[in-house]
Amino acid sequence: MKIRIIGLPDEVTQAADILAQMFDLIEISEPYSCRGTTRNVRLYAEARLP
Numbered sequence: 161m162k163i164r165i166i167g168l169p170d171e172v173t174q175a176a177d178i179l180a181q182m183f184d185l186i187e188i189s190e191p192y193s194c195r196g197t198t199r200n201v202r203l204y205a206e207a208r209l210p
Contacts, residue, residue, distance in 0.1 A: 163205045166194065172203045183207035 163179065165172045169191060176188055186208060191201035 161207055163207060165203045165205065166200055168199060169201050172201055176203060176205060179205060179207060182210075184210050 165175045165179075167175065172191055176185075179185060184207060186206040187204075188206075189204040191203050194200040194202055
């Protein structure tokens with residue numbers, strides 16, 4: 161499955177760590193800045209159920 165996480169940089173990193181404990185992560189992208197003036201970033205993950 162493909163998952164997109166959007167939030168502040170520390171939040172998306174923490175969320176990716178939590179996902180790694182719950183799923184078998186195949187791939188995690190680097191954080192990308194969101195459009196506009198927001199401080200949010202987005203991160204993409206590909207995961208399998210354990």
